[in-house]
Every structure is written in C-alpha cells, then in structure tokens.
Amino acid sequence: MRRKKPLLRSLTILACVLLGSVSTVQAGTIRVEQPMSSGHTKWTSAFDIEVTDDEIVVAIGISLLVPRAVNRTILEDKITGWKAAIDATWNNRFYTLVHQAWVPIKFDIRFSHFKPHHRVIVHPGSWTPNQHNWYINTPAAVVAHEIGHMLGAYDEYNGGAFSAQEPIIDITSIMGGKPATGVAYPRHLKLLTKMLAEHFDDKQLKLIPY
Numbered sequence: 001m002r003r004k005k006p007l008l009r010s011l012t013i014l015a016c017v018l019l020g021s022v023s024t025v026q027a028g029t030i031r032v033e034q035p036m037s038s039g040h041t042k043w044t045s046a047f048d049i050e051v052t053d054d055e056i057v058v059a060i061g062i063s064l065l066v067p068r069a070v071n072r073t074i075l076e077d078k079i080t081g082w083k084a085a086i087d088a089t090w091n092n093r094f095y096t097l098v099h100q101a102w103v104p105i106k107f108d109i110r111f112s113h114f115k116p117h118h119r120v121i122v123h124p125g126s127w128t129p130n131q132h133n134w135y136i137n138t139p140a141a142v143v144a145h146e147i148g149h150m151l152g153a154y155d156e157y158n159g160g161a162f163s164a165q166e167p168i169i170d171i172t173s174i175m176g177g178k179p180a181t182g183v184a185y186p187r188h189l190k191l192l193t194k195m196l197a198e199h200f201d202d203k204q205l206k207l208i209p210y
C-alpha cells in the first residue's frame, strides 16, 4: 500500500498542473496560487481559503518592505487607512450557499512577514502602483484595487490589464477607473468561486452579493 502513495501524489500534482492552478487541502485550508497575465503584464494571484463550519475566510499575507526614506509613523497611519478601505470594499459583501447553508465570505488581509503570499515595496512619494510596488501616498481605494489583483481580478478600465477572454470596462467597479467609488462584484472572485466549487464538489456554487 505504501508504494502507491507517491504515484497518487504525482497524479494529484499532474492534475493540478493540467488545471493550471495549485492547491492543497489541509485542515480546512486551501492554498491558492494562480499565474495571471494580460498582454505583457504578468502577476500572481495568491491567497488562502480557510473553511470552517460557519464561515469562509480568505486570508492574504502581505509582507511590506519599507525603505528607510519612508517615515514609520506616517506608514502606520496609511496602513490603518488601507485596511479600512480593504474592509469596506471586500468584507461583508458576499456569501455563498453550501449544501443549502448560508456561509459568509470574510477577508482577512494581514500585513505580516510570516509566510507571506505577496511581497510589496512601499516607496516614498506617489506613482502608479503595481502588485509589487506601492507608494506611501497610494490612495487607500487603490490599495483595495491592488488586493483585487491578488485575488485574481483583472483591470476594468481602458489601458488596464484586461481579461483576454472577457474584457470589461466598468466605472462603477473597484477594478475600474475610479476605485474611490468603485465596488467589488462576484466576477472579481472567479478564482475563489472556482476553488470553492471544487472544494465543496458543487459545480453550481456561486458567490452572492448581500
């Protein structure tokens, strides 16, 4: 029996590679890592899905690398604002039905150096951010937009990193051209939805906005 395990493991890895994503289910946690691309723009969507009996928590660990030129007190202030915008955009907005049970989706974005999913340099000043480079003056809503990319969302403004299959321009969207007033939609969480559908073995599984 023991000799079968490596084969099973190889087959599982092969299946994951064929599906284009890697996940392992351990103690209710699904680790998701998905390469994303749009034209020449490439990034990685990565997060954990922590499944318990009464909620689904999407956890993202982000290690902020901060050059000396950035004032630490100002940074702490900014992080407070960034967290508030991330919460307002993503948290308490979606639920799903799992075997007829209503399960809320929560987002827990941790700025921590412990096993991070993403590493981001926080530069002084302001410039156009991307997944690995933010600026101390990056508006909070733009950080909430960058979290969208970490979750697997594409841009939805002209000139952005569009989905090749389904390009969308939507000014009302957090992924659109006006993140300050933009909101999150279920389509931004396609990757999460796909992983949950696999986890619960329910092809009809959907995320539903409140």
Ligand SMILES: [Zn+2]
Binding pocket: 145, 146, 149, 154, 155, 160, 161
């Ligand atoms: Zn973007």
